[in-house]
Amino acid sequence: MHVPSPASLIGTRRATSMAMLAGACLAGAAPAASAQVSGSIAYASDYRFRGMSLSDGRASVQFGLAYDGSDGWYAGALLAGTRLDAGRAGQHLLAYGGYAQRLANGLVWELGGSRSAFSQAPDYGYGELYAGLSGERFGVRLYYSPNYFGHGARTLYAEINATLSLSRQVKFLAHLGHLHNLSGPSYPQRYDAGAGLVFSIGQCALQVTHSHSALRHPAYANSIYRADRTSVSASWSF
Secondary structure (H helix, E strand, O other): OOOOOOOOOOOOOOOOOHHHHHOOOOOOOOOOOOOEEEEEEEEEOOOEEOOEEOOOOOOEEEEEEEEEOOOOEEEEEEEEEEEEOOOEEEEEEEEEEEEEEEOOOOOEEEEEEEEEEEOOOHHHOEEEEEEEEEOOOEEEEEEEEOOHHHOOOEEEEEEEEEEEEOOOOEEEEEEEEEEEEEEOOOOOOEEEEEEEEEEEEOOEEEEEEEEEEEOOOOOOOOOEOOOEEEEEEEEEEO
């Protein structure tokens, strides 16, 4: 699917897949009953970020580590293989941290921030602040960046994510996102969407997703534009 929010499954001992860890808050954030540390290793056929490929449409090896505190604080990082600027191989490091609390009605709110850095293109580094609200089957988030991908533009990115359990081992995922330019370079507005299935067996997961992106966006660090793309990722969580 897209790759989308910094913390995909806060308050769980393992992530469903690395693509979700970098992309969408699918199942809702919740403070852990006790402090937890979890990690993931994944192999993805394409590294999709908000509808765009940051790996030149090629495979990407990804590593993730997350900490969920019993008091609601959480933090983590994702390291993913990329190919930017004429296909040169490198890495995308995404570090994040935030605070989440459950409301009386069962919904969970969160506030946090993230920082992205690219080994082969330091000028593309940027930070974001985000706020979210999630339930058992849905999550919404709003991200603000004062310098998106180092292009001098202030942006808002809004996303809606949903998950539906089809069985104990199969989940259906859906995502819709929209990038809005507030000021700076005049980039066209764009949206991305995706849907997929996650098959889980123990600590292993296989995810098949189809992504659609409307309009190439120059803020995405010379990313490869493919309007429609099906990708597969396999992950092991610990």
